Amino acid sequence: MSARLDSNYRAHAVNTLGDTEIDVLVIGGGVVGAGAALDAASRGLTATLVEARDFAAGTSSRSSKLIHGGLRYLEQLDFWLVREALKERGLLLQRLAPHLVRPVSFMLPLRHRVWERAYIGAGVALYDTIGGARALPMHRHLSRTRALELAPALRAEALTGAIRYFDAQVDDARHTMMIARTAAQHGATVLTRTKVTGLLREGERVVGAEVTDMETGRTHTVRARRVISATGVWTDEMNQLTGVEFPFRVRMSKGVHILVPRHRLNMDTGLIMRTEKSVLFVIPWYRHWIIGTTDTDWSLDKNHPAASNADVQYLLDQINQVLREPLTGDDIVGTYAGLRPLLSGASADTATLSREHAVAEPVPGLFVIAGGKYTTYRVMAADVVDAAVAGLGRAVAPSVTEHLPLLGAVGYHELVADLDGLAQRTGLPRATVERLLGRYGSVVTELFDLITREPDLGMPLAGAPEYLGAEVVYAATHEGAVHLDDVLTRRCRISIEADDRGLAAAPHVARLIGARLGWDAEKTEREIGRYRDRVAAELTANRAADDEAANAARLAAIA
CATH class of the missing domain: 1.10.8.870 (Alpha-glycerophosphate oxidase, cap domain)
Known part of the structure; x- marks a missing residue:
């Protein structure tokens, strides 16, 4: 039987919070926090995960729902990041989560007859092979006639041809929740609606946290040999709890997506298009298409990032440039906005900030992971647990999550x-x-x-x-x-x-x-x-x- 996270599980877990000192307390129930709890538990460590709201309630339920290397990072010469992400894509497709991650076709329309096909084609060819990324079919060059057969919704004059390639997609919220359940199956305690309101200190060292059950208001003292913060866009709030300066800061970039009915666009493939600001995806999603995303600086409320009329209109304007029959606001059935936690840099443009991650120990006993991208969550989790256990005083097994299928994969x-x-x-x-x-x-x-x-x-x-x-x-x-x-x-x-x-x-x-x-x-x-x-x-x-x-x-x- 699988791990049952029912009301009895929660009641018992909350009531026993703080009964004994644990090895690792993970703060944050997004994909990286859930991954860290799984990584720690599968190494034989006692681990507890606490999340102030729900699994994936923040960024990890509001992504483009893609497992991908990121074609645009190749253009930025970030080959290491793309190689790492494509390796993870292959693991998820073939071993870790074949029930949750599946192939998805994309077509990249070309507008210039000569140089663009050669330039982009070389990039996609590298994307298909870098890091042994052969888990999906190779790309194909398409004539305009063949491209329009795949996507009759496009205007003929909007393209001279196209390149078709494959990536992968996932229901991000379900995937994150399944990681948390897998962690529970390996002995971790995983709790939502439990908020860290303070850090326990012995001298300069962090030795646990004060955790408030948001359902009852009761506060529990949880002692831990190591505390891991995987709080994404809330990383700066953790900084404030420590009272010291972190070696990095997180900058928020808002990404907005809209959903339109599947029948509204007559296509047998998704689309990817370059815009002046970022990359636009049209992604098949059951009975709908997801269209996104934007990439704009955000410094307002973290809990409820909002999609404005300007965001929605921007997405409509971009996709309508290539459609025979333009979409309107009346076609939209859903919208969502998420915040990317980018490592802060000197750039004024969030689209150019790195998607690599960083691990730091700003005060003894507290380890912070920030940055990165959804696809590389497992590597991020392993890196922060590696850092946390390095001085634990006893031998700890290396990460095994590369070989550990998620709940539901076996069979x-x-x-x-x-x-x-x-x-x-x-x-x-x-x-x-x-x-x-x-x-x-x-x-x-x-x-x-x-x-x-x-x-x-x-x-x-x-x-x-x-x-x-x-x-x-x-x-x-x-x-x-x-x-x-x-x-x-x-x-x-x-x-x-x-x-x-x-x-x-x-x-x-x-x-x-x-x-x-x-x-x-x-x-x-x-x-x-x-x-x-x-x-x-x-x-x-x-x-x-x-x-x-x-x-x-x-x-x-x-x-």
């Missing part, structure tokens, strides 16, 4: 091979079973067990028929969901996929998970109301003219 291919049999035995449509396998891997059998016990859970959700009732129940009984927003926004992606941002589904989902989490009628209505307020705040921000107006509108709406 996944066998279930895929038996797809028709699974559909027949469960009574679910083949397409539904296939989709579930791509979200849960081999632990999908636990969902099937739920449906066997409660057949109604095999029915589509009201307001979000692409999802089953079993999925939202499983989020509460196995995946650590504590609030309605955890389910609608991260365990499922209803908040960005449903035309109404999940408002119609919210009551049904709240009743299903509330029954498992012990909510009474008042608590259920409060959760629904809070979610409605969140959606209203997002829509208000989307209509605001610029960042400051969007930030103010969102904060006012959720006050």
Whole structure:
């Protein structure tokens, strides 16, 4: 059986916080923090992860949802970063998370007949081979005729030809949560809604932290031989807790994405285009296309980065340059904004800041990891744990996560091979079973067990028929969901996929998970109301003219 992050798990974990000194306390439940907890636990260390909100609630649920090396980093001559990222892409596709990471096709339109094909073609050829990155098909050069056959939505005059290549994509929030569950399976304690409010010190050394349970308000003292901060864009707040200057700072870059229905763009491949500011992706995402991203400096509220009307219009303007039938605001069904934690530099342009990471020990006992990119999370996690255990006073095994499949990976291919049999035995449509396998891997059998016990859970959700009732129940009984927003926004992606941002589904989902989490009628209505307020705040921000107006509108709406 897999690790069950249910209400009993959480209650026991919170009640025993601080009972004994642990080896490693990890602060931050994004992809790097979850990766660090897994790395530490799989080396035999006692590890606890605490996260102030939810797994992946920040940057790690708001990415472009790509596992890639980054073509643009080749142009910046950052070969080491690209090589490292492509190695990680291959590991995730083939060994670590084949159930969560899958190939995705991209077409790069060419506008110049001679030099551009040679220049970009050489770069893509290097991208296909650097670091042994042969986990995906090689790129192909396309004539304009062949390119338009793949993407009839494009204007013929917008390209002279194209190059098609492959990368990989992931549901970032689900992937991060699965890393955390894998860490729990290896003995780590993983907790959401637990905020570090202070550091414990013995002289200059950090020896733990004060941790407040955000659900009850109780504060616990957690002693740890090493503390790891993997707090992303909140790194500077950790700096303030220490009272010393860090050797680096984090600068925030906002990336905005919009979702439009799949039928709105007649294409059999994703797109990648260079803009004057960054790179624009059009990424296939189930019944939708994700279009993004922006790359702009952000110095406002970290918890609720807002997509303004200017951001949305910028994305529409960029993609409409190549479309036969332009997209409009009426086509958009979802938006989201995330903040990239970039290592601060002298550049005034966030698009040119490095995506490499850094590890530091600003005060004895506290290790900080910052920078990097989603794809290289495992390397970042191993690096910070390596640094943390170097002076622990006993031998610690090297990192083993390169060889450690995530929960749901083992047995996944066998279930895929038996797809028709699974559909027949469960009574679910083949397409539904296939989709579930791509979200849960081999632990999908636990969902099937739920449906066997409660057949109604095999029915589509009201307001979000692409999802089953079993999925939202499983989020509460196995995946650590504590609030309605955890389910609608991260365990499922209803908040960005449903035309109404999940408002119609919210009551049904709240009743299903509330029954498992012990909510009474008042608590259920409060959760629904809070979610409605969140959606209203997002829509208000989307209509605001610029960042400051969007930030103010969102904060006012959720006050």
